[in-house]
Amino acid sequence: MHFHPNERIGLFIDGSNLYAAARALGFDIDYKRLLEFFTSKGRLIRSFYYTALIEDQEYSPIRPLVDWLDYNGYTMVTKPTKEFTDAMGRRKIKGNMDIELAIDVMEMAQYLDHVVLFSGDGDFRRLVEAVQRKGVRVSVVSTVRSQPPMVADELRRQADTFVELLELEPLIARAQVHREDRYSQTPRGNDDQ
Numbered sequence: 001m002h003f004h005p006n007e008r009i010g011l012f013i014d015g016s017n018l019y020a021a022a023r024a025l026g027f028d029i030d031y032k033r034l035l036e037f038f039t040s041k042g043r044l045i046r047s048f049y050y051t052a053l054i055e056d057q058e059y060s061p062i063r064p065l066v067d068w069l070d071y072n073g074y075t076m077v078t079k080p081t082k083e084f085t086d087a088m089g090r091r092k093i094k095g096n097m098d099i100e101l102a103i104d105v106m107e108m109a110q111y112l113d114h115v116v117l118f119s120g121d122g123d124f125r126r127l128v129e130a131v132q133r134k135g136v137r138v139s140v141v142s143t144v145r146s147q148p149p150m151v152a153d154e155l156r157r158q159a160d161t162f163v164e165l166l167e168l169e170p171l172i173a174r175a176q177v178h179r180e181d182r183y184s185q186t187p188r189g190n191d192d193q
Helices: 015-025 031-039 063-071 098-111 122-133 153-158 165-172 179-183
Strands: 008-014 043-053 075-080 082-085 091-094 114-118 137-142 161-164
Touching: 008 015, 008 031, 008 098, 015 043, 015 137, 015 165, 031 043, 031 063, 031 165, 043 063, 043 098, 063 075, 075 098, 098 114, 098 122, 114 122, 122 137, 122 153, 137 153, 137 165, 161 165
Parallel strands: 008 043, 008 114, 043 075, 114 137, 137 161
Antiparallel strands: 082 091
16 A cells, blocks of 8 residues: 555545455554554645444443544544344344545545545445546455455455555554463563572
């Protein structure tokens, strides 16, 4: 992924899509490192994170992440999930954020030189094409290394640059704490005792 020094960059993160892609590759995203990496590449104008929240739950496992992101440089775009019963009588939860992301990309395009889209959703192909016509470069970050691949071929082809998420892992992955290190009773560096 190539950046120009004074390029105005916007990050648009489809939260559930990025989470699923990173999980399929076996690592967790460190959102502080992700922000630092892109801040070092140009002028980061805004970093948006999109996710749906289940409102009626007493505790949501995603709530701590949403709160942390909100206080640490991300513009959070959330909405409550919708619950419905499908034709088979099964309870389903829906929380698609595609429209919100598309509107924000279109509104921000005039202020950006480079859009970095963290999603593999093929529905975004027309969005990418539309902002490219405005003179904005678009990089898509997702993965083809999972089974099945998490990025739609049409989105990959439309992007100016496709970035394999696995190649960003060393730069944006959360550090793994090894189980034996966490629970070790012997302090490191005291082998003399």
